Amino acid sequence: MIPVLLIGLGRIASxxxxxxxxxxxxxxxxxxxxxxxxxxxxxIGAIDPSEERRNTFCKDWNIPKEACFPDFKSWAESFLFNLNRKDFSFISQERYKNLESNRKNIKFVSQTDWEVPVVDFKNTNFVHSSRKKKDRDLTNRPNYQNSARIQKNVDVSEPKKMETFQEKGLQKQVPITKDYFQNNNEFIKNLFLKNKKSFELTSCLVIIATPSETHYELTKTAIDFGFRRLLVEKPVCHSLPLARKLAKLCKKTKTNLWVNHERRYHPLYIQVRKWIQEKTFGPVRTIRASVLTSARDPGRAILDKTGPLFHDGTHAVDLLIWYLGMPDRVVSVLRSYPHSTVEEQALAFMTYPQGETVFLEAGGMRNYFQFELDIQTENARFLVGNDEVRFWKSKPSRKYKGFKSLTPVSISEKSSAGSNPFLNLYDSIFRYLSGKPSSITGDIEENLQILTLLDTIRRKAEKRILEV
Known part of the structure; x- marks a missing residue:
C-alpha cells in the first residue's frame, strides 16, 4: 500500500x-x-490551516481528529516524535543514522519559531487567522531559510499567535508541543503498525491540493523534508520563474512530480489524442478551445490571484500541448477592468509548425461555465467538453451530389481504462509506484511547457481596458 499525506482539504481535495x-x-x-x-x-496525515475544514474532513470520512494538522510543521513534529520513539521505521536506515547529526536537513522550525506558520494558504479560506497582510504577493514574501524558518524581515506590525487547538469549553490556548503529540499520536501510530511494513519517506505520495500561489513553497518544503513523490494540483505554480526553480529542484533531488490535469485521464480525451497522433481522420486543421466563465462569479480566479487564463485556461492549454505540442506563433489580447489585478477575458490565436491553427478564449465574462474543444481534422470533427460530446465523419452528402458532408456518428465515453478520471489517475500512480506498466503523464517538464505558453499569452498580449 502507498502511504499518502494530503495537504489542503478544500474543494478538489474533498x-x-x-x-x-x-x-x-x-x-x-x-x-x-x-x-x-x-x-x-x-x-498518514491531512493538513489544512482551517479548523473548520479539518473538522469537516474528519466528519465526512470518519477520521479521528488526531490525523489532521494545521500546518506542515505540526505534522512533521508528530512524525519526528514517533520516529524518535522508534515505534516504527519511517525512513531509510541511512537517513535515520544521520537524523541527530544532521538534523537541520529535516527542515522544521524550532519551538521559538512557532509564532509564524511555515506556510499560509493564501485565499479567503486558507489565510492564517493572525496574519494582517492578506494580499502580499508571493514574490514579495520573505524568503525561507532551510525551507521552514522565517527570516527577520517578516511583518510584525501585530503579534503573531501560535496555531492552537481550543480546549473544550475554554478559550485557553493549548500549544502544539511534544506533550501534545505524546497524548494524541496513537491514531497515527496504529495506522502504520496496522500496515506492518515499514516504509521510507521516498515511498510516500504527497498530494498538494491548495491555492496555486502556495504550491511552490509547499512543494519545496515537502521535497526538503525528504519526500520524492508528489501530486500537485494545476497549475503547478502561479508563475513561470517559480515553475523553473521547482523543475531544477526536482531534477537535482530526483523527485517525481505530477500535476493533476484530470482530463488527461478521461478515456474520451485519451481517444481523441490517439486519433490526432495517428492521424486517423487526417491531420488537424483547426481547434477552437474555450474555457468560458466569469473571473468574479464565483470569483475563484480572483481569490487565487491568477485570473481565468491561469486558473481555468490551464486545462485547455494542457490539452492543446498534449495534442499538438508548442505553437510557433502566438498573438493575444487581455481585457480587464481599470486597476484590476487579473484579466476578465484572455484571447489567443496560435499557429503550429505542421499547419494547425488554434483559437483560445478563457474567461470571457460569461454567466455560465463551459469547457469545450472543437477539433476539426481533414475528414472529421470532434466536439468534446463538459456539456456534450459529439462526433462527425466526412461522408457522401445526402443533400448535394458529388459533395461530402459531416455526418453525426455515435461515440462511447467508456474504455478498458474506466470512465472515472480520478480513479484512472490514481491507478496510473499506483502502478507506476509499484513498478508496473503505467500510463502516468503530466510531469514537471510537461508543465513547464504549459506555464511557458500561458506566460507567453499573458506577457505578449495587447492590453485592453474595459469600461466600468
Missing part, C-alpha cells in the same frame, strides 16, 4: 464529493477512500 451532479469520486480523498482506493493507499 468537498466536491458533496456535489451530487458529479461523477464520483471527483476528489483526491474520494479516490483514496473509495472501495478500490482503500486497497491501494492509506492516509
Amino acid at each position: 468537498l466536491l464529493e458533496k456535489d451530487s451532479f458529479r461523477n464520483h469520486p471527483c476528489t483526491h480523498a474520494g479516490a483514496i477512500f473509495s472501495t478500490w482506493g482503500r486497497k491501494k493507499f492509506f492516509l
Whole structure:
C-alpha cells in the first residue's frame, strides 16, 4: 500500500464529493477512500490551516481528529516524535543514522519559531487567522531559510499567535508541543503498525491540493523534508520563474512530480489524442478551445490571484500541448477592468509548425461555465467538453451530389481504462509506484511547457481596458 499525506482539504481535495451532479469520486480523498482506493493507499496525515475544514474532513470520512494538522510543521513534529520513539521505521536506515547529526536537513522550525506558520494558504479560506497582510504577493514574501524558518524581515506590525487547538469549553490556548503529540499520536501510530511494513519517506505520495500561489513553497518544503513523490494540483505554480526553480529542484533531488490535469485521464480525451497522433481522420486543421466563465462569479480566479487564463485556461492549454505540442506563433489580447489585478477575458490565436491553427478564449465574462474543444481534422470533427460530446465523419452528402458532408456518428465515453478520471489517475500512480506498466503523464517538464505558453499569452498580449 502507498502511504499518502494530503495537504489542503478544500474543494478538489474533498468537498466536491458533496456535489451530487458529479461523477464520483471527483476528489483526491474520494479516490483514496473509495472501495478500490482503500486497497491501494492509506492516509498518514491531512493538513489544512482551517479548523473548520479539518473538522469537516474528519466528519465526512470518519477520521479521528488526531490525523489532521494545521500546518506542515505540526505534522512533521508528530512524525519526528514517533520516529524518535522508534515505534516504527519511517525512513531509510541511512537517513535515520544521520537524523541527530544532521538534523537541520529535516527542515522544521524550532519551538521559538512557532509564532509564524511555515506556510499560509493564501485565499479567503486558507489565510492564517493572525496574519494582517492578506494580499502580499508571493514574490514579495520573505524568503525561507532551510525551507521552514522565517527570516527577520517578516511583518510584525501585530503579534503573531501560535496555531492552537481550543480546549473544550475554554478559550485557553493549548500549544502544539511534544506533550501534545505524546497524548494524541496513537491514531497515527496504529495506522502504520496496522500496515506492518515499514516504509521510507521516498515511498510516500504527497498530494498538494491548495491555492496555486502556495504550491511552490509547499512543494519545496515537502521535497526538503525528504519526500520524492508528489501530486500537485494545476497549475503547478502561479508563475513561470517559480515553475523553473521547482523543475531544477526536482531534477537535482530526483523527485517525481505530477500535476493533476484530470482530463488527461478521461478515456474520451485519451481517444481523441490517439486519433490526432495517428492521424486517423487526417491531420488537424483547426481547434477552437474555450474555457468560458466569469473571473468574479464565483470569483475563484480572483481569490487565487491568477485570473481565468491561469486558473481555468490551464486545462485547455494542457490539452492543446498534449495534442499538438508548442505553437510557433502566438498573438493575444487581455481585457480587464481599470486597476484590476487579473484579466476578465484572455484571447489567443496560435499557429503550429505542421499547419494547425488554434483559437483560445478563457474567461470571457460569461454567466455560465463551459469547457469545450472543437477539433476539426481533414475528414472529421470532434466536439468534446463538459456539456456534450459529439462526433462527425466526412461522408457522401445526402443533400448535394458529388459533395461530402459531416455526418453525426455515435461515440462511447467508456474504455478498458474506466470512465472515472480520478480513479484512472490514481491507478496510473499506483502502478507506476509499484513498478508496473503505467500510463502516468503530466510531469514537471510537461508543465513547464504549459506555464511557458500561458506566460507567453499573458506577457505578449495587447492590453485592453474595459469600461466600468
